[in-house]
Amino acid sequence: MIRFLAKRIGQAVAILLGVTVVTFVLSFLMPADPVRMLAGRSATPETVESIRRELGLDQPLPVQYVKYITRLVQGDFGRSYRQKTEVSALILSRLPATLLLLLGAIFFELLIGMPAGIFSATRRGRPSDNWIMAFSFAGVSMPQFVIGLLLLYLFAHMLPIFPLGGYGTLNHLVLPALTLGISGGGWYSRMMRSAMVDVLRKDYVRTARAKGMTERRVILVHALRNAILPIIAMIGLDIGIFMAGAVVVESVFGWPGIGQLAWQAIQMVDIPIIMGVTLVAAIGIVLGNLLADLVMPFLDPRLQLE
Amino acid sequence: MTGKETPAPAETVLAVRDLTVGFATETGAVRAVESVGFTLRRGRILGLVGESGCGKSVTAMAVMRLLPTPPAFVESGRILFDDEDLLTFPENRMRTVRGNRIGMIFQEPMTSLNPCFTVGFQIGEVLRFHRGMNRDAARDRTVEVMEGVGIGAAGSRVDQYPHQLSGGLRQRVMIAMALACDPRLLIADEPTTALDVTVQAQILNLLAQLQERLDMSVLLITHDLGVVAESCDHVAVMYAGRIVESAPVEDLFTRPAHPYTYGLMSAIPRLGRRSEYLPTIAGMVPSLDHRPVGQCYFAERCPRAGERCFREIPPLTSRRENHECACWNPHDA
Numbered sequence: 001m002i003r004f005l006a007k008r009i010g011q012a013v014a015i016l017l018g019v020t021v022v023t024f025v026l027s028f029l030m031p032a033d034p035v036r037m038l039a040g041r042s043a044t045p046e047t048v049e050s051i052r053r054e055l056g057l058d059q060p061l062p063v064q065y066v067k068y069i070t071r072l073v074q075g076d077f078g079r080s081y082r083q084k085t086e087v088s089a090l091i092l093s094r095l096p097a098t099l100l101l102l103l104g105a106i107f108f109e110l111l112i113g114m115p116a117g118i119f120s121a122t123r124r125g126r127p128s129d130n131w132i133m134a135f136s137f138a139g140v141s142m143p144q145f146v147i148g149l150l151l152l153y154l155f156a157h158m159l160p161i162f163p164l165g166g167y168g169t170l171n172h173l174v175l176p177a178l179t180l181g182i183s184g185g186g187w188y189s190r191m192m193r194s195a196m197v198d199v200l201r202k203d204y205v206r207t208a209r210a211k212g213m214t215e216r217r218v219i220l221v222h223a224l225r226n227a228i229l230p231i232i233a234m235i236g237l238d239i240g241i242f243m244a245g246a247v248v249v250e251s252v253f254g255w256p257g258i259g260q261l262a263w264q265a266i267q268m269v270d271i272p273i274i275m276g277v278t279l280v281a282a283i284g285i286v287l288g289n290l291l292a293d294l295v296m297p298f299l300d301p302r303l304q305l306e
Numbered sequence: 307m308t309g310k311e312t313p314a315p316a317e318t319v320l321a322v323r324d325l326t327v328g329f330a331t332e333t334g335a336v337r338a339v340e341s342v343g344f345t346l347r348r349g350r351i352l353g354l355v356g357e358s359g360c361g362k363s364v365t366a367m368a369v370m371r372l373l374p375t376p377p378a379f380v381e382s383g384r385i386l387f388d389d390e391d392l393l394t395f396p397e398n399r400m401r402t403v404r405g406n407r408i409g410m411i412f413q414e415p416m417t418s419l420n421p422c423f424t425v426g427f428q429i430g431e432v433l434r435f436h437r438g439m440n441r442d443a444a445r446d447r448t449v450e451v452m453e454g455v456g457i458g459a460a461g462s463r464v465d466q467y468p469h470q471l472s473g474g475l476r477q478r479v480m481i482a483m484a485l486a487c488d489p490r491l492l493i494a495d496e497p498t499t500a501l502d503v504t505v506q507a508q509i510l511n512l513l514a515q516l517q518e519r520l521d522m523s524v525l526l527i528t529h530d531l532g533v534v535a536e537s538c539d540h541v542a543v544m545y546a547g548r549i550v551e552s553a554p555v556e557d558l559f560t561r562p563a564h565p566y567t568y569g570l571m572s573a574i575p576r577l578g579r580r581s582e583y584l585p586t587i588a589g590m591v592p593s594l595d596h597r598p599v600g601q602c603y604f605a606e607r608c609p610r611a612g613e614r615c616f617r618e619i620p621p622l623t624s625r626r627e628n629h630e631c632a633c634w635n636p637h638d639a
């Protein structure tokens with residue numbers, strides 16, 4: 001267990017370091033110049049140069065990177081170019097909203113994806129299976145802002161059950177989480193279906209039937225326990241996909257989370273924020289995977305922590 | 307268990323009559339089992355032998371009503387278990403038979419146990435479900451049953467997972483699971499095929515012991531005539547979905563009537579017969595969708611085939627007491 005964790009933490013550090021290099025290089029490859037964005041159109045070349053020097057952007061890229069990393073390991077994410085506040089403070093203030101959205105999204109993804117996938121698998125090749133898979137394909141392929149706007153139109157405008165946007169109550173959470181749940185649920189249902197179809201062919205499922213178990217028990221106990229492993233692994237991976245969706249959905253619903261922060265930062269070429277958000281997302285992905293790997297041996301005793 | 311002269315035949319536990327099972331495939335319906343019939347009496351072991359693909363497992367699964375429908379469908383027949391036709395049972399009543407009055411074990415002990423649950427859970431489940439036991443009672447009884455099938459240290463093994471056990475132990479767990487509710491009938495589908503030779507013998511001995519102790523009937527499916535010779539009272543030989551010969555075990559081995567059985571016998575060196583014949587019978591079993599129509603399925607491979615064999619399907623007819631054969635030109639006629 002200790003060795004497993006040590007190994008995984010080592011891996012995580014390497015991954016995160018890689019992420020910082022890539023985002024760092026990418027943000028400087030952006031066609032927009034952050035200094036000019038800050039200085040405004042009417043600024044004199046002297047002002048531009050002084051801002052550039054002030055931000056340390058006049059130095060060569062490798063030097064900037066080393067400085068960035070040195071501060072990062074001390075827990076300093078830097079300051080926003082525009083708002084001048086600590087990036088870590090900005091991110092921390094918005095983290096709870098995004099985590100809440102993440103939980104809501106996973107809840108709806110599983111609520112939609114698992115039953116649909118299980119049902120489909122048990123009716124493989126029949127019309128109900130085809131219909132469910134068609135719906136899941138629609139959910140997967142529809143852009144999230146379209147799903148979001150559709151839900152807003154249906155359940156906030158036509159039937160004013162939920163608020164149009166904002167943050168505060170559980171009611172505010174439903175539509176944004178459902179938006180992510182519908183698009184992610186499509187993936188989960190496909191994954192659940194294929195895992196289930198696979199497991200239902202296994203000899204131990206035949207054994208369970210030969211023992212006289214009800215079909216319900218065969219599927220929900222004997223088969224599901226085996227078929228759920230890829231789903232757990234997927235939840236671990238999901239955080240990365242979720243962050244991409246959060247950028248869109250938080251903007252559509254005015255959800256004050258990290259996605260919105262990132263979206264604004266990208267528009268302003270506020271590199272420290274972009275770097276910070278990317279890093280936090282990467283940490284989230286690494287943690288999600290680690291958590292999934294820690295949970296799986298409890299579900300499948302054959303898996304040992306390696 | 308053989309050789310006891312019982313004056314009155316014991317009661318019939320399982321009687322399969324004229325069972326025909328088809329599968330709907332993309333190229334049309336095929337018959338995996340055709341007009342199969344046999345009788346299994348109380349406390350006896352009936353061997354069902356035949357080459358791979360001849361329909362042994364399909365027959366067993368039909369008795370358990372576990373064939374996936376579709377594609378499988380029972381075209382005709384009756385499966386009388388304790389004088390009741392299982393084919394007429396609604397599904398929920400059938401569930402009270404499976405694992406309770408009929409136990410079943412399979413060929414692959416490695417894959418037939420669920421890797422995610424302890425063996426104790428998997429055995430105990432049968433007791434909780436069919437006997438209404440609570441967890442504690444089921445656990446105690448599970449340990450007893452495990453001891454009964456010769457699993458040492460059952461008290462600790464009960465909490466182990468299948469992957470922690472050897473193949474032989476897993477098959478013992480399967481047997482424990484099948485026998486936990488004292489079934490009247492045990493269907494064992496090639497229970498030893500996947501095991502080492504030494505373990506095979508142990509498992510067969512165990513089955514024979516348990517059969518006698520519990521006075522149950524066993525339908526033992528195998529393609530190994532050696533296993534049949536050691537364990538069975540009566541044998542039914544299947545070929546291409548049909549039963550071609552059915553006889554008490556000694557009679558079958560000493561006086562095989564069907565040319566197919568005859569060929570099989572000469573393929574077993576350990577019975578001490580002169581090996582004048584090839585160890586395997588020349589030719590191929592006709593595949594399901596290419597079975598000849600209106601003739602003996604064995605005719606193409608048969609050294610004794612005559613003109614009639616290509617014109618008419620030979621019915622299973624009685625030759626001697628308890629000895630039936632489906633052939634127009636049997637040995638020893």
Ligand SMILES: Nc1ncnc2c1ncn2[C@@H]1O[C@H](COP(=O)(O)OP(=O)(O)OP(=O)(O)O)[C@@H](O)[C@H]1O
Nearest residue numbers: 329338357358359360361362363364365377529594
């Ligand atoms: N689901 C299915 N669809 C179509 N054909 C099937 C299906 N299941 C079994 N069959 C066919 O039924 C025939 C009998 O198969 P069965 O499994 O009963 O053979 P077996 O005698 O048990 O052979 P083995 O010794 O290999 O276990 C085979 O030809 C097989 O292809």
Ligand SMILES: [Mg+2]
Nearest residue numbers: 362363364495
């Ligand atoms: Mg078989």
